[in-house]
Amino acid sequence: MRHHGIHHVTAIAGPARRNLDFYTRALGLRLVKKTVNFDDPGTYHFYFGDSLGQPGSILTFFPWEHVAPGRNGVGTTQETAFRVPEGSLGFWMHRFIEQGVEHGTVEKRLGQSVLTFKDPHGTSLSLVGIPNAETEEAWTVDGIPAEHAIRGLEGVTLLVDNGERTGAILTDVFGFTETARDGSLVRYKTGALMGSTVDIRSAGGFLPGRMGGGSVHHVAFRAKDDADQAEMVRKLAENHGLQTTEQKDRNYFRSVYFREPGGILFEIATDEPGFAADEAQERLGAELKLPAFLEARRSDIESRLPELA
Template sequence: MQHHGIHHVTAIAGPARRNVDFYTRVLGLRLVKKTVNFDDPGTYHFYYGNESGEPGSILTFFPWEHAAPGRAGVGSPQETAFRVPEASIGYWTHRLIEKGVVHGAPEKRFGQSVLTFKDPDGTSLALVGVPEIGAGPASTQGDIPADATIQGLEGVTLLVEDAERTGAILTDVFGFQEAARDGSLIRYKGDATIGGTVDIRSAKGFLPGHLGGGSVHHVAFRAADDDAQAEMVKRLAKNHGIHTTEQRDRNYFRSVYFREPGGILFEIATDIPGFATDETVDALGHDLKLPPFLESHRGEIEATLPELV
């Protein structure tokens, strides 16, 4: 069955150890996969998510030890949000204070409680309180109680000059529907339980964003399988005049990439084969996993990568 939603979000970070500490110990996410950037194997690629690594729960990072700061701006994702039980917003506010995390005051968006904060690299994040969800599976990553655990992505906010053109891709290609408007903010919803929200903010005349530490590299949307992905590729070309890259095998999903009309890099990623293809669910994230074409270079790669403990 096709679920319309976000598959994952990929961002850029600074020191690898600091990144792992924040997302596993402060936020309680599971390190679902520890691998390398296939195009730059001297750099880790970390995947964080829920306990089973479901599509829609995944935030990934390329951590470069000396990454220069990025800048949010037009043509870039502005914020990545996670789902938590509504009643846990107070808990999270106190936790962020205790951990010394830069954060804002709780606010309301489209009737939901939202707590904004930043990771050590300045990545803009938020926790969104969802009334209809209760306690999730107990996290294995630290001391966060079951009734406050992050249960996946809520969605992303995109900053573009022309929201309508970007919105047309979401609705026609990815199966989202416009759900609400609030000033310059337009909300689109997919039918996926996690990763089902995209907010688009129109902002003309702002400086463009640029990549660096704390910025989002791309947003990936779900395709059930290769056939569903191919249909999306055809629709992009036929209805929008946009062509994707060739399909690339990322071991845990297969991907194509393109720039949407606002300039943001979008990916279409298959749900299959999933993160348990090379290790069991219980062992996810434990060992360094390399794609077959890099396995013969394991010794050299492991010697290059920074220590995590």
């Protein structure tokens, strides 16, 4: 099986302007796409990623102005990790202090150096130091030199009651391999450059999570195309007794969704057609993009969306 990895992670935020400012200025990610939640067009859907908007680099948000805070717990994505050059964690710690970002100290986790932090709405995040990541292409902004810039997603940590069945889906359906264990934490990897890591922490008896501001809504895994996605759907049904939704067209990928055994919402998203489907690569994120079925309502939608400037 091909190495697939994570396509994107989607989370819930508070006010849109603050969400946009934090990820593009404090973290220096590129706004790859500015659209709306197709199921709730009264709110934005922001896609942040690398310079090309590649699968594996993308963290997306539904920002709701008055969202109640969520709570990490069993049945949730506990943490989303970005990859940075191994020698850049000191730079980021100083930047977090300057920017007033809530953060921890550098710790070792399964042999890697990790710096944890939170965004303004409570999303649990981390930076993972990756050897030679400085040789990879980087999107840069003022105040963040290329040698320290974020290089996309590293992966996620899932908190579930018992991770065995979740791990079986990662290996059988998504092409991951178990590579390390440390107590209740099990690491799964693929050969992808970005979005290559899923850590599963089994925590039976812990408090269940609650969806809200700062919560991860779902984790999307990569499929090369429709045929690849269909094969994953078949394996989920035949080998794991799990059914997915019908395929949904998200303009930049085509998706199916299902709940994995630990209760976390998973998506399978195609790599194609990509984020340049409706605007040039150099213009990614510049304009509000709407799907065809919402275009007739553009004026009304734009009037209801919160101001970003």
